[in-house]
Amino acid sequence: MPRDPVSFVVGATAAQVIGGMVPQMSPFVIGGLMDGLSLSERDSGFIVSIELLALAVTATTIAPILPRFSYRRVSLVAVVLALVAQGGSIFSVSLGWLAVFRALAGAGEGALYAVSLSVVASHCKNPDKVYGYFQVVWALVSVALFTIGGQLTAAFAHRGILALIAGVTLVLAPILLLIPDDRAKSGFRTEADMAQASPSLGIMTFAAIVLYLTASAAIYAFSAPLGERAGLDTTAVGYVLTIASLIGLAGAGVATVVNVRWGRAIPILGFSVGFVLVALALCLWRSPTVYIVAVIASVVIYYFSIPYLFGLAAALDRNGRWAAAAGSAYLLGFAAGPLVAGSVIATAGYAGLAGVCVAITAAAWGLAVVVIQRLSWSGAPPTLRHEIVMRIVTSNE
Known part of the structure; x- marks a missing residue:
C-alpha cells in the first residue's frame, strides 16, 4: 500500500x-x-x-x-x-x-x-x-x-x-x-477499505471518547494537588510533567509502529486497564515515587490511546464526518473532566475520584468494544457473512 x-x-x-x-x-x-x-x-x-x-x-x-x-x-x-x-x-x-x-x-x-x-x-x-x-x-x-x-x-x-x-x-x-x-470525495480510500457505519455506532464512539477523556482530564486537572498529597511541591510537579511529556513520546511512537497490526480491541483494552491502574495509584497512594511513576505512565498511556480512539471514529465514515465529530467529543471530555473531578473530590474525596474514573473508563471500553465488534461484522464481505450465518445454522441443527 x-x-x-x-x-x-x-x-x-x-x-x-x-x-x-x-x-x-x-x-x-x-x-x-x-x-x-x-x-x-x-x-x-x-x-x-x-x-x-x-x-x-x-x-x-x-x-x-x-x-x-x-x-x-x-x-x-x-x-x-x-x-x-x-x-x-x-x-x-x-x-x-x-x-x-x-x-x-x-x-x-x-x-x-x-x-x-x-x-x-x-x-x-x-x-x-x-x-x-x-x-x-x-x-x-x-x-x-x-x-x-x-x-x-x-x-x-x-x-x-x-x-x-x-x-x-x-x-x-x-x-x-x-x-x-477539494471536498472529501477524493479516491484515496476506496469503499472496500471501510464500511459505512450506522449512526448508532457513531453515537457510541462519540460517547466512548467523551467518557474516556473525562476520566483522563479529571486526573490531569488535579495532578498538582495529587502531587502535593504525595509530598511534592508545585515546582517539582512541573518538572515531573515536563519529563512525562518527553517520555510520552514512547506512547505515541508505539501507537504509530503497532498501528492496527493487532486490531483495535487489544490496544484499547490495554490502555484502558493501564489507565485504571494509574488512577488507583495516584488517588490511593501518597508516595512520591509512586506519584512520579504513575504520572509518567499516565502521559504515555494518553499519547498511546488517542490515535486508536480517533482511528475508530475514522473507520465509521469514509467522508471523515465522524472523525471530525471525534474532535468535539475529545474537547467535551476535556472540559468535563475538571468539573467531574472537583465535584467528586468535594463529596467523596480522592478515593471516590479513583472509583469514578474506574467506572467511567470501564463504560468507555465497553462502548468501544461493541463498536469494534459491529464494525468487524458489517465490514465482512457478503460471502463471508453468508458463510458465517450458514455455519451457525448448521451448528444449531
Whole structure:
C-alpha cells in the first residue's frame, strides 16, 4: 500500500496544533488572566470554559457538513478568525469583550481541529497511523510550549501566553496551504477499505471518547494537588510533567509502529486497564515515587490511546464526518473532566475520584468494544457473512 501523501499529513498536523493549543495551555491562560487582569478563579475559569465550549460546539456543528466544502478554504478562514480574536484578546481590558474574543478564537480553533481529523479520515489510507504522528508532534511541541509559556506568563501575564499562542498560529498558518483544496470525495480510500457505519455506532464512539477523556482530564486537572498529597511541591510537579511529556513520546511512537497490526480491541483494552491502574495509584497512594511513576505512565498511556480512539471514529465514515465529530467529543471530555473531578473530590474525596474514573473508563471500553465488534461484522464481505450465518445454522441443527 502506498504511503499517505506527506503534504496532507503535514498540513493536517499544523491544523491539529493550532486547533488544540488552547486546551493544552489552559493552565497558563487561567494563571495569566488571574495575574494580568486580577480576575478570580471563577472568572478566569469562566473565560477559558467559554473558549473550550466554542471549540466543542464548532467542531460538532461543522462535522456533518465539512466534507461538502474545501478543507483548505475552511482552514484559512478559520485561522484568520483565530488570529483576529487572539489580537483582540491581547489588548482587551474588558471582561465582556474578552469573553467575546475568546469565543471567536474558540470557533476558529474548533473548525481547524475538525478539519485536521476529517481530512486525515477522508484522504489517508491509514488514519490510525497519522493520528499517531499527531501525538508524536504534540509530545515534542508540549515540552517547548510548557517551558516558554511558563516564562512568558510569569513576565507578561495573560498577554504573554496569548501572544505565544498567536505567534505559533501565525508561524503555522502558511502550512495550512498544504491541505487539499477539494471536498472529501477524493479516491484515496476506496469503499472496500471501510464500511459505512450506522449512526448508532457513531453515537457510541462519540460517547466512548467523551467518557474516556473525562476520566483522563479529571486526573490531569488535579495532578498538582495529587502531587502535593504525595509530598511534592508545585515546582517539582512541573518538572515531573515536563519529563512525562518527553517520555510520552514512547506512547505515541508505539501507537504509530503497532498501528492496527493487532486490531483495535487489544490496544484499547490495554490502555484502558493501564489507565485504571494509574488512577488507583495516584488517588490511593501518597508516595512520591509512586506519584512520579504513575504520572509518567499516565502521559504515555494518553499519547498511546488517542490515535486508536480517533482511528475508530475514522473507520465509521469514509467522508471523515465522524472523525471530525471525534474532535468535539475529545474537547467535551476535556472540559468535563475538571468539573467531574472537583465535584467528586468535594463529596467523596480522592478515593471516590479513583472509583469514578474506574467506572467511567470501564463504560468507555465497553462502548468501544461493541463498536469494534459491529464494525468487524458489517465490514465482512457478503460471502463471508453468508458463510458465517450458514455455519451457525448448521451448528444449531
